[in-house]
């Protein structure tokens with residue numbers, strides 16, 4: 001996610017240059033007495049419905065054998081259980097054990113590289129290994145995972161479960177699960193089998209298509225083997241262009257450049273093209289992409305930036321937000337988006353560097369404790385950067401119409417999307433159709449929107465209605481598939497019906513975990529096992545995306561926000577300001 005704010009940026013460079021330390025994020029699992037009486041949070045510290053998830057205890061297996069005995073004991077006693085990761089970055093309530101007194105099994109200590117087979121270009125890792133360590137260890141062995149998610153503080157187990165991806169329409173595409181050739185998953189089992197067992201799946205097993213993207217409900221993955229490629233370099237140039245004919249242009253661009261990616265700035269009528277191609281290792285260059293979104297920033301600076309945003313919201317200062325957006329765009333351009341040609345300074349495009357240094361980053365993780373003086377911007381302890389992240393993929397054939405609809409909305413409300421442009425605009429990435437049962441059903445473009453979330457759940461946002469309409473256009477008019485690890489509740493409305501292989505997934509689930517100990521209320525909802533309860537109907541629910549409004553009280557009538565049809569997509573129901 002991109003969280004840069006102009007004022008943050010300037011300061012950050014000073015901080016970065018002076019090597020000031022930061023405080024890496026906290027453990028998302030906190031217990032009051034030893035490993036008992038625990039809560040689990042996501043990285044923001046707040047779930048979409050703002051509830052707290054509880055568990056009776058947390059366990060830290062260090063080997064697969066220990067993991068098996070922990071799952072056996074949960075299975076024997078029919079106790080709810082869930083895997084948790086080092087940084088818990090999924091936004092929806094995927095990481096919570098069902099009920100209030102389930103067990104959390106953390107993969108923090110399952111973080112070893114098991115084997116690197118250089119000849120066959122395969123690497124086997126334990127599921128708690130961070131993306132950062134995976135790609136760097138691969139590179140040390142002359143190997144590469146071609147394209148990866150941009151934030152590297154996520155684990156192999158967690159990123160597979162949610163279908164996380166980078167950007168590419170070439171080869172196997174951008175989802176990491178496309179590179180899985182085998183995995184070992186610990187599931188419940190019959191009493192005769194000792195209540196738990198390891199299932200070893202290879203490409204010959206159809207069940208791998210369930211286990212690769214499992215939203216965590218099949219059991220706990222202990223090891224994963226990935227098919228890698230020989231290490232290569234990338235040659236990268238950022239190019240800002242007019243956004244005319246963007247829909248067609250996007251399709252052409254994805255075919256022309258292996259790792260292309262686009263940030264769309266619809267208000268400024270521009271699009272930033274990341275022209276990113278594979279080049280052989282003998283090209284010279286030691287470039288580095290250290291995304292400005294994932295660096296450590298002084299918390300005081302982040303707080304002042306947030307205060308500005310809150311003030312702009314409170315005073316309905318659309319001009320101010322649009323000025324901030326333009327400044328943010330300029331500042332990112334000046335900072336070359338976090339690129340340097342040799343790890344220290346930026347001297348010009350193209351930037352050429354090793355694959356593992358050019359896409360994923362997260363330097364705010366690699367820092368010592370400094371008592372929260374500097375933090376990852378979204379640190380859950382301070383909650384200064386507090387945003388929604390909506391992300392869905394739309395099949396390529398429908399992209400031009402989706403783009404046109406967004407453009408119509410911008411014509412009607414020219415300042416409505418400035419808020420997105422503060423955060424680098426709409427991030428657009430390529431992803432291919434997958435055989436994974438819960439994967440993408442068609443070649444698609446993933447649209448990622450980061451925008452202001454109020455600290456107060458009952459306070460509406462400026463231009464609330466326009467973003468809500470875009471969300472509903474993408475998800476319902478064009479049948480977009482939500483990212484399992486992001487989004488607000490409404491995005492998952494009837495999501496299971498968009499996956500033609502859902503039944504195959506559910507039959508594997510019934511076989512692996514017949515008691516449903518790995519399921520919670522949220523996963524039952526998204527998998528269609530409970531009726532439409534992703535919707536939480538209450539006053540103000542549409543403001544937080546907990547429902548689509550059907551009555552004014554779902555918005556904020558006292559603040560003059562009423563439930564109205566969309567302006568372009570009449571079937572949409574959005575909270576519109578009528579002041």
Ligand SMILES: Cc1cc2nc3c(=O)[nH]c(=O)nc-3n(C[C@H](O)[C@H](O)[C@H](O)COP(=O)(O)OP(=O)(O)OC[C@H]3O[C@@H](n4cnc5c(N)ncnc54)[C@H](O)[C@@H]3O)c2cc1C
Pocket residue numbers: 001043044082083084085086087088089090091094095107127128149150151153154155156157158159160161162163164165215216217219220221222378484485486
């Ligand atoms: C700041 C930020 C940046 C992000 N950047 C990206 C990005 O660049 N690309 C992207 O695609 N998404 C991104 N996301 C979304 C989110 O991080 C992803 O969904 C990510 O895949 C979560 O990985 P995690 O290791 O944190 O897993 P968690 O969120 O902790 O877990 C996700 C699910 O997987 C299950 N699980 C975890 N480990 C295992 C295991 N070993 N076996 C079985 N189940 C398991 C958990 O129980 C849970 O259900 C971002 C989110 C934030 C807040």
Ligand SMILES: *[C@@H]1O[C@H](CO)[C@@H](O)[C@H](O)[C@H]1NC(C)=O
Pocket residue numbers: 032033037038039
């Ligand atoms: C359990 O934790 C909660 C806070 O999360 C605390 O209020 C409560 O006192 C704790 N109970 C015990 C028995 O420690």
Ligand SMILES: *[C@@H]1O[C@H](CO)[C@@H](O)[C@H](O)[C@H]1NC(C)=O
Pocket residue numbers: 280282283284
């Ligand atoms: C890299 O190696 C290839 C094949 O060995 C060669 O054809 C090419 O000219 C080399 N490129 C550079 C930039 O050295």
Ligand SMILES: *[C@@H]1O[C@H](CO)[C@@H](O)[C@H](O)[C@H]1NC(C)=O
Pocket residue numbers: 342343344345
């Ligand atoms: C990068 O280049 C600059 C200028 O050429 C130089 O001062 C700096 O030391 C270089 N950094 C590295 C890591 O090589």
